[in-house]
Structures are given as C-alpha cells and as structure tokens.
Amino acid sequence: MSEFNAFSLLGSIIDRLSLKGYKEPTPIQKECIPILINGNDLLGIAQTGTGKTAAFSLPIINNFARNKIDISAKSTRSLILTPTRELASQIMQNIDDYAEGLALNTKVVYGGVGRQGQVDAIAQGLDILVATPGRLLDLIETGDIHFKALEVFVLDEADTMLDMGFFKDVQNIIAKLPKKRQTLLFSATMPKEIEILAQDILTAPTKVKITPETVTADLVNQNVYHLEKSDKMPLLLNILQTPDYEKVLIFCKTKYGADIIVNELKKASITADSLHSGKTQAVRETVLQHFKEANLRVLVATDVAARGIDVDNITLVINYNLPEDPRNYIHRIGRTARAGKSGMAISFAVENDIRQLTNIENSIGQVIPVVTEQPFHKEFSKASIQVKKLGKNQGKKKVNKTNKNIRSKSLKKSRKK
Structure with missing residues (x-):
C-alpha cells in the first residue's frame, strides 16, 4: 500500500x-x-x-x-x-x-x-x-x-x-x-x-x-580544477571522454558563450545543445525534452534559463564559469542531487576566480577539493592563495585597509600641492 x-x-x-x-x-x-x-x-x-x-x-x-x-x-x-x-x-x-x-x-x-x-x-x-x-x-x-x-x-x-x-x-x-x-x-x-x-x-x-542548502552540497561529490582560461575547452573535452558521464549539464555565464561551447562539442562529435533566453520558448522546450529523453548527452545553460530544469539522472554538472552569486552554485549543483540522491559536480577556476570560489566555499561551509592530477592543472600565485586563506570577511578587511592607505596617500599628496 x-x-x-x-x-x-x-x-x-x-x-x-x-x-x-x-x-x-x-x-x-x-x-x-x-x-x-x-x-x-x-x-x-x-x-x-x-x-x-x-x-x-x-x-x-x-x-x-x-x-x-x-x-x-x-x-x-x-x-x-x-x-x-x-x-x-x-x-x-x-x-x-x-x-x-x-x-x-x-x-x-x-x-x-x-x-x-x-x-x-x-x-x-x-x-x-x-x-x-x-x-x-x-x-x-x-x-x-x-x-x-x-x-x-x-x-x-x-x-x-x-x-x-x-x-x-x-x-x-x-x-x-x-x-x-x-x-x-x-x-x-x-x-x-x-x-x-x-x-x-x-x-x-x-x-x-x-x-538546508548545505545538505544539498553534502550530497554532491564536488571538485574544482585550477587552469588557464585557454585550457577550459581542452579540459572539458578530456573530462567528457569518460563514458560514465552519460547526461551532463554545463553552466556558463552568457548565452553567447553557451553557443560557442555547443559548437566545439559538436565538432568533437558530442551531441549537445544550449538553453538560454536568446531562443524561442518552443525551441527551449524542444531542447529540454531532447535532454530529458537522452537524445542529447550535454546541455549547456545559463543561470536564468536553467531555473526549473527538472531532469532525472543527470550524472555530472560542470561549472564552466563560476557563478557570481554563491546561491546560484547551490542551485546549479543541485541539478545532480535530486530528491536526496547523490551527484557529482566539477568547477573550472582560473586565477581571477579565487575570490568567487572563496565566497562559494564560505556559503556552503566547506572547502572544495582541488584536483591536481589533471592534464591542465595550473599552480596559482601565492598572492591568490593568500586571498583564499583569508576568507571572505578577512579579505574584505585587507582590501578596505589597502584602499584606506591609498586614499590617505592621495590626500597627503593633494595637501602638498
């Protein structure tokens, strides 16, 4: 019963x-x-x-x-x-x-x-x-x-x-x-x-x-890959060589970027399509249906278009670009952890993304492991790593103090003039 x-x-x-x-x-x-x-x-x-x-x-x-x-x-x-x-x-x-x-x-x-x-x-x-x-x-x-x-x-x-x-x-x-x-x-x-x-x-x-949001984060096996911006597409193609990733959802920042990724994937004979506000509603519904029915292996979406994606058995979520709002990170990776199920999420991070990555980690209350055993790993500078260690609030204090010193020096110069 x-x-x-x-x-x-x-x-x-x-x-x-x-x-x-x-x-x-x-x-x-x-x-x-x-x-x-x-x-x-x-x-x-x-x-x-x-x-x-x-x-x-x-x-x-x-x-x-x-x-x-x-x-x-x-x-x-x-x-x-x-x-x-x-x-x-x-x-x-x-x-x-x-x-x-x-x-x-x-x-x-x-x-x-x-x-x-x-x-x-x-x-x-x-x-x-x-x-x-x-x-x-x-x-x-x-x-x-x-x-x-x-x-x-x-x-x-x-x-x-x-x-x-x-x-x-x-x-x-x-x-x-x-x-x-x-x-x-x-x-x-x-x-x-x-x-x-x-x-x-x-x-x-x-x-x-x-x-709570942290529970969704706990259900997902999360990793971050440090790399150069120019290596994002080669790394993506490398990851997609794994046949276990049968249904992959990729998030990127812009609709223009989503279409570029799709074109590159198609060149590599990977079935893919994009979902963004630049497409008509009829086309968006067709694309989403194809992804649900596994006629597409990869769906590339922007945050706005991805709201409401309710697709079962997504095996991997990839953040091609990190979200600026940490809350969107939770929404993104939650696509592969539906109704209490576990999932996997990979994030690409270039050196300029360290601040965003730190904010995300503070939001979910955990440090996302960095995968170094990958062909495009990039060692970030000590300055970037220090920003990450400082954390969100301490980092703000350091920046504010620096700005204050700059303003003070400028004021002194103007007084001398």
Whole structure:
C-alpha cells in the first residue's frame, strides 16, 4: 500500500502517483500535504528537487476534485506564480499527470508564445492556473482575467523572483488578489524582502523548513580544477571522454558563450545543445525534452534559463564559469542531487576566480577539493592563495585597509600641492 494513502487523497490520485513511481512521500510532502489539505497558510523553506511541486499541487487537486464548482468566465480557483517559463511548464505537466481523469480545467501561461490560446482557455474558467509574472500582468491589464473566484495562491521560488527582478511585478499581482484566500509561499532562502512579504501575505502560517542548502552540497561529490582560461575547452573535452558521464549539464555565464561551447562539442562529435533566453520558448522546450529523453548527452545553460530544469539522472554538472552569486552554485549543483540522491559536480577556476570560489566555499561551509592530477592543472600565485586563506570577511578587511592607505596617500599628496 502506498504511504500516500495516509493523506486521504482520492484513489485516482494515488493510482497516478503509483504509475509515476512515487513509493513514499518526500520530507516536504509529509510535512506540507496534511497542512494544505486542511486549508492552512504555509511558509515553505525548500529548494527545487525536494518534491515541492507535489507537496503543494496534490492538496489543491484533491480539494478541487472533491468540491467542484461552476467556474465563472475569465476566472481561476487557484494561481501558481513561478519565475521562469521552463519551471511553469514543468509544474503544469506534473499537475496534469496527477489530475488525469478528474476533469479539472488547467492552463499554463507565459510570454514568448502567442497569447490568444491562453486568453481562450482562461475565458472558459479554470481550476488551476500556472503563470509567470510578465504574461499574467499583461492578461490582467487587458481584462482577460480576474481573481474574484480565487481560493488558493501559491508563490513558488520567491527568492528567484527577487533575484530576477520580478519582485515589483509579484507585488502588483498580489494587490489584485482577494484578501480571503489560502496562501502558500515557497523559497529556498529567506532574504529580508521575502521575510517582509511573507508577513504581509500569510495569515497564521505553518512554517516548514526542509533540506538546508548545505545538505544539498553534502550530497554532491564536488571538485574544482585550477587552469588557464585557454585550457577550459581542452579540459572539458578530456573530462567528457569518460563514458560514465552519460547526461551532463554545463553552466556558463552568457548565452553567447553557451553557443560557442555547443559548437566545439559538436565538432568533437558530442551531441549537445544550449538553453538560454536568446531562443524561442518552443525551441527551449524542444531542447529540454531532447535532454530529458537522452537524445542529447550535454546541455549547456545559463543561470536564468536553467531555473526549473527538472531532469532525472543527470550524472555530472560542470561549472564552466563560476557563478557570481554563491546561491546560484547551490542551485546549479543541485541539478545532480535530486530528491536526496547523490551527484557529482566539477568547477573550472582560473586565477581571477579565487575570490568567487572563496565566497562559494564560505556559503556552503566547506572547502572544495582541488584536483591536481589533471592534464591542465595550473599552480596559482601565492598572492591568490593568500586571498583564499583569508576568507571572505578577512579579505574584505585587507582590501578596505589597502584602499584606506591609498586614499590617505592621495590626500597627503593633494595637501602638498
């Protein structure tokens, strides 16, 4: 018997979960599902890969299927707001899988595609709407949707919304929602802005915190390779000679850089494609599907495009460029440590990356081992190593002291003049 039976979910939902291979709830599902079925507000601290989508969608599906109503035109009973098109699509795909046979009206809306089909679907009235902020605001402004019938609001990846500059849009959308509703807020981290927002929109919420960021880091076998910038591609090709790396996700800084890497990989007869904002939504979905189905061995992505990548059995993550924000490092390597599984991550670091590497190590609370037994190993200067040893805060103090001395010398010179 499935452990999901303990939640009193509809039999058809249990059957769908069994078909998808869900044997037992993840920690966040165990915590959240009973709370949400009872209609309480919830503040969830959890990153992607913890089973979060099922945690919030199963109660919504179950409650709506048990209590069907006539939905008025241009309205929706629930709104799930998420930052990226890829994540919105994947949430919708999972919801449709869980709700098969329950006759619920669902729709996903995002930019980059025609809006008329979205308008027509909303006009019929929806049980569940998954949306990204930009397109939803557009539909609100043109009067193609209202929220008079809204019962449940889910804000997913709240910290990503903040990082991507959507926070004002999110606040504008929330202002349009009815005050009386069930509200769920999920975020991997809790910066001050998110804490304030949570206080404003949640009513007596239950707080659930699952899998701190350091736990994901602990699940991944991490290494860093010191090298010259010109040796990155030769090293990448050398690593990919290992046949065990069957499904590889590479992160780079720019979409231009992603396309260059793909072209070089193709020259080496390695099946690869890129995922970034310079491609249309249809193309991005096709690329992601090919990667899921193992028709591509390598996917090269930028941070923004990679939000929401939910692909099983990624054997290796490579940071071709280190992320500037340490939090993105956790999101990146977590692609290969899904739902408590272990994984492997390799980072390339040139000498100028030492400061970024130190910040990442401080963030995850561990030193990433350096692999010296590799053909392109580069010994960094003593000055760089000293910066790494100083650590984030001490390094700042040293820089500030140096700047202070420079300003003092400049001031003395100006006085002499």
